[in-house]
Amino acid sequence: QKEVEQNSGPLSVPEGAIASLNCTYSDRGSQSFFWYRQYSGKSPELIMSIYSNGDKEDGRFTAQLNKASQYVSLLIRDSQPSDSATYLCAVNIGGAGSYQLTFGKGTKLSVIP
Amino acid sequence: SQTIHQWPATLVQPVGSPLSLECTVEGTSNPNLYWYRQAAGRGLQLLFYSVGIGQISSEVPQNLSASRPQDRQFILSSKKLLLSDSGFYLCAWRGGREQFFGPGTRLTVL
Numbered sequence: 001q002k003e004v005e006q007n008s009g010p011l012s013v014p015e016g017a018i019a020s021l022n023c024t025y026s027d028r029g030s031q032s033f034f035w036y037r038q039y040s041g042k043s044p045e046l047i048m049s050i051y052s053n054g055d056k057e058d059g060r061f062t063a064q065l066n067k068a069s070q071y072v073s074l075l076i077r078d079s080q081p082s083d084s085a086t087y088l089c090a091v092n093i094g095g096a097g098s099y100q101l102t103f104g105k106g107t108k109l110s111v112i113p
Numbered sequence: 114s115q116t117i118h119q120w121p122a123t124l125v126q127p128v129g130s131p132l133s134l135e136c137t138v139e140g141t142s143n144p145n146l147y148w149y150r151q152a153a154g155r156g157l158q159l160l161f162y163s164v165g166i167g168q169i170s171s172e173v174p175q176n177l178s179a180s181r182p183q184d185r186q187f188i189l190s191s192k193k194l195l196l197s198d199s200g201f202y203l204c205a206w207r208g209g210r211e212q213f214f215g216p217g218t219r220l221t222v223l
Contacts, residue, residue, distance in 0.1 A: 103157040
């Protein structure tokens, strides 16, 4: 069973701090990694994708990938109350030619004003 | 740009009743389409995916079925709903390696 694990939280950070969200996965053949943000009652929204080892930055968001450790993380700098949501990690399963995604259960983030 | 629609937005159905949820995509042709379910306290579960008209792959055996009668239309159905079918049903399309979700249908089975 291919798995994606995330801490369920809640993770509470003060406004302006860095929020760090972590995800581990079991399929060594995975090549594509995604972070989705899901506000309560809404559908998930893709915020970051990463395919190579290292860091990828987009505005206040940085995704970090370490395939050797089977670990992907999302950093949110200068956290805002509007960042309060559940963050889902998703990983492709079945190797490089597969587009099937397995999702973690999500980490709930609360940014305290 | 691509847009994905789902309806209805919310649905309350009695146990044993039929179900039909519809998903349509605009702005792209021959997309890969997916149905997911998100139940309370559980992660997103892939139910079905389709790579083209009439081509459906099932990931989880259950009382649900899916059909793709047109290139940009994907339908989720059931003949008899169970209490355990309650959840948030999400349709997604694939662009490149990424998947994008529709607004979802919240189904409550009573």
